[in-house]
Amino acid sequence: MLNKICIEDNIQFKTSVEVLNECFGKNYKGFQKAGCYLGGDMFVWFPKLALKMDGQYKAQSKTKPWINVLSDDGKTLEMIAETDDFDRERILKRSGIIFTFAKCEPKEGYRYIGTFIMAVEECTDLRFIYRRIDTVIDFEELYNYQVPENEEDQERHAKQLSKSQLYRIAKERGSEKPKMSERTVATWGRDKYVKELAKTRADGICELCKEPAPFVASDGKPFLETHHIKWLSRGGSDTIENCVALCPNCHRKMHYCENVEDIKTLMKIAKYITV
Numbered sequence: 001m002l003n004k005i006c007i008e009d010n011i012q013f014k015t016s017v018e019v020l021n022e023c024f025g026k027n028y029k030g031f032q033k034a035g036c037y038l039g040g041d042m043f044v045w046f047p048k049l050a051l052k053m054d055g056q057y058k059a060q061s062k063t064k065p066w067i068n069v070l071s072d073d074g075k076t077l078e079m080i081a082e083t084d085d086f087d088r089e090r091i092l093k094r095s096g097i098i099f100t101f102a103k104c105e106p107k108e109g110y111r112y113i114g115t116f117i118m119a120v121e122e123c124t125d126l127r128f129i130y131r132r133i134d135t136v137i138d139f140e141e142l143y144n145y146q147v148p149e150n151e152e153d154q155e156r157h158a159k160q161l162s163k164s165q166l167y168r169i170a171k172e173r174g175s176e177k178p179k180m181s182e183r184t185v186a187t188w189g190r191d192k193y194v195k196e197l198a199k200t201r202a203d204g205i206c207e208l209c210k211e212p213a214p215f216v217a218s219d220g221k222p223f224l225e226t227h228h229i230k231w232l233s234r235g236g237s238d239t240i241e242n243c244v245a246l247c248p249n250c251h252r253k254m255h256y257c258e259n260v261e262d263i264k265t266l267m268k269i270a271k272y273i274t275v
């Protein structure tokens with residue numbers, strides 16, 4: 001069994017059975033259908049792509065009343081029906097991720113061309129549109145994953161996932177009505193006057209990037225946020241010498257990057273109150 005496959009690999013499988021057995025651990029002897037579910041809402045699809053001849057698309061075989069057209073950039077796959085003589089509901093049921101192994105030429109085998117999802121809002125009665133969301137399948141990740149309980153571990157886990165796996169888990173976990181959880185947040189006392197003084201010193205200009213505040217708030221003042229150079233949670237003081245006014249981008253940067261040069265620059269600025 002393969003561990004991973006990506007579209008650049010260009011691996012050809014002679015038949016759809018070979019794809020299911022070698023990639024997805026099945027043990028089929030024969031398989032004739034155009035696709036199958038893998039459990040959950042994962043689907044493997046084996047379309048035969050339409051051939052472009054004299055600027056027109058032609059089906060590889062005339063057994064179905066539609067053609068499958070892959071865009072030149074490979075990111076969109078369209079299933080265009082000529083008549084409505086097919087089970088539309090069955091196609092719409094494929095609402096999860098669709099691993100697509102296509103026969104691009106009559107003499108070729110099936111190749112992985114990407115993982116797609118149906119763009120339901122864009123579909124019409126005779127036209128189904130699929131958008132590519134991933135170009136790799138990590139087979140191990142697909143079956144052996146566990147969502148950690150702890151939120152910090154979840155954050156780390158989410159960052160390591162492939163796009164399609166992330167899509168799968170996010171879709172399953174997302175909720176229309178998020179639950180409210182009560183928690184007490186401990187906050188450090190921040191003096192309003194210290195804060196205001198830092199903003200006055202900045203005078204509408206971010207003290208780090210020197211760009212004007214991004215917008216004027218409803219109180220008519222340029223919007224800047226105050227930041228403690230040495231964080232209060234790390235024992236920093238709530239004094240003007242430790243407080244600067246930053247645009248939201250720079251403020252985030254100070255919390256996520258902790259760049260030593262930035263800290264030095266801000267410490268110099270905070271020392272002086274000049275008008």
Ligand SMILES: [Zn+2]
Pocket residue numbers: 206207208209210211246247248249250251
């Ligand atoms: Zn800034």
Ligand SMILES: [Zn+2]
Pocket residue numbers: 226227228251254255
């Ligand atoms: Zn801050």
